[in-house]
Amino acid sequence: xxxxxxxxxxxxxxxxxxxxxxxxxxxxxxxxxxxxxxxxxxxxxxxxxxxxxxxxxxxxxxxxxxxxxxxxxxxxxxxxxxxxxxxxxxxxxxxxxxxxxxxxxxxxxxxxxxxxxxxxxxxxxxxxxxxxxxxxxxx
Numbered sequence: 001x002x003x004x005x006x007x008x009x010x011x012x013x014x015x016x017x018x019x020x021x022x023x024x025x026x027x028x029x030x031x032x033x034x035x036x037x038x039x040x041x042x043x044x045x046x047x048x049x050x051x052x053x054x055x056x057x058x059x060x061x062x063x064x065x066x067x068x069x070x071x072x073x074x075x076x077x078x079x080x081x082x083x084x085x086x087x088x089x090x091x092x093x094x095x096x097x098x099x100x101x102x103x104x105x106x107x108x109x110x111x112x113x114x115x116x117x118x119x120x121x122x123x124x125x126x127x128x129x130x131x132x133x134x135x136x137x138x139x
Contacts, residue, residue: 022120023075026051027136032107035131048106050136057082059106066105070094075117080127083112107134 029048033040047063052073059069068088074081085103086094097103100111107129115127115134125136 020052020054020075022122023052023080023125026139027125028139029107029134030137031133031135033133033135035128035133049139050106058088059103059108061105067102069097069102069106071103071108078117080115080117081112082108082115085111107132 027050029043029046029050031040032043047061047065049058049060049062051058051060055072055074057071057073059071061068069085070088071082071085073083085097085108087097087102089095097111100109103109103111107127109129109131113129115129117125118128118133119126123138125138127134127136
């Protein structure tokens with residue numbers, strides 16, 4: 001029994017634990033509000049998800065209309081900064097994104113963009129950029 005426990009602890013030696021708190025997990029984009037014209041759009045059935053783990057954010061469209069992406073992030077002082085985006089291409093290597101149009105379906109409108117974190121609980125996240133307010137529910 002002791003040998004088995006020792007093997008389990010050694011197997012987890014490289015396991016990295018995130019300190020992202022409530023930010024970690026899979027977030028479903030459910031509402032987008034335009035701050036420019038006060039128009040709200042229901043995104044409940046959009047299939048758009050942000051998945052947070054360690055220092056990487058995966059952007060996925062579960063309806064397969066848009067290419068999946070990865071983007072680095074930092075979260076400090078109620079500010080979420082997204083930067084260094086890549087298209088997910090495991091076969092040929094991830095491809096750096098230079099056209100923000102690849103990110104806009106996910107609510108991101110700059111290659112390096114900062115959001116104010118208005119709400120962040122275990123089940124709800126609200127982010128505000130210069131032009132949008134994004135509301136997410138955690139799955």
